[in-house]
Amino acid sequence: MPKTKTKSDPNLGPRIRKRRKQQGLTLQALCDKAELSVGYLSQVERDNATPSLGTLAQIAQALDVGLEYFISTPKPEDSLTRADKRPQFSIAGSSIVYESLGAALPGAELSSYILHVPAGYESEIVHHEGEEIIYILDGEIEQTLGGEVFHMTQGDSLHYSGSTPHSWANRTDQAARILWTGTLNVLHRKDAIRMPTPMAANDNV
Incomplete structure (x- = not known):
């Protein structure tokens, strides 16, 4: 022992x-x-x-x-991600593709992803510990937070507590991209499916 x-x-x-x-x-x-x-x-x-x-x-x-x-003590270059080489994955049963921006630093609390959201996607209502920030890179997203609905377009952002029930949807006929940063880590989910190659920003999944 x-x-x-x-x-x-x-x-x-x-x-x-x-x-x-x-x-x-x-x-x-x-x-x-x-x-x-x-x-x-x-x-x-x-x-x-x-x-x-x-x-x-x-x-x-x-x-x-x-x-x-x-x-291990990470080197500065370990935290660098190249646009054409970032890890991508999807969650079994979901049409969203996640593009990982963060690094697996020891004790790190933040996670960051680019979410590629297909047209017509609608999430379930969730709540959890931690906080989140979303920034719309492309397209339009309808974010529901605590029963209040926010119509978000390119350049809009929203910072909120994960404990507030929230959901979001892409109700358009075009794909959207969201920059997500928060303290909820989805990268290590056991039902994650790795994508073989990076996808284009306007691909539907």
Whole structure:
């Protein structure tokens, strides 16, 4: 079993706790997945114990990230994305394509995507922790926030709390693109389907 903490990365425990909460896991759920005791993992998250490399690998696997997520220091170039090489994916059952702008920085809270929204798309009503900012790059979007409807066109933006019930729709016959930034991470969803190549801005999906 890993030893009591002496000197180590003071951010390791908070990074693990933050990632666990991003994944919606309780401490017990993470312990079950990583095959660790609640008491020990609680000490790790409070930086009162330092996990061995093997134990940290178990935690990383249970949190659906690589070991480097906790032990590597990203280089500035790791955060650069090129327009023609950005990762793209879709969620099973959805016609929207997400283009990832953010980097997997240890402990990062923000996520950012370009959403390619086909004509006629309408989302479900959702609410969750965190906050969101949307900026309309192309096309038109009808955003409903707390029962109030906002008709948004190119250049418009909206910043709101995720706890407010919200939904949006593209009621036109043209595709739209939205720049989305927030604290809700969809990149690691297990039902994500990677796209083979970047799509053009005006493609319907």
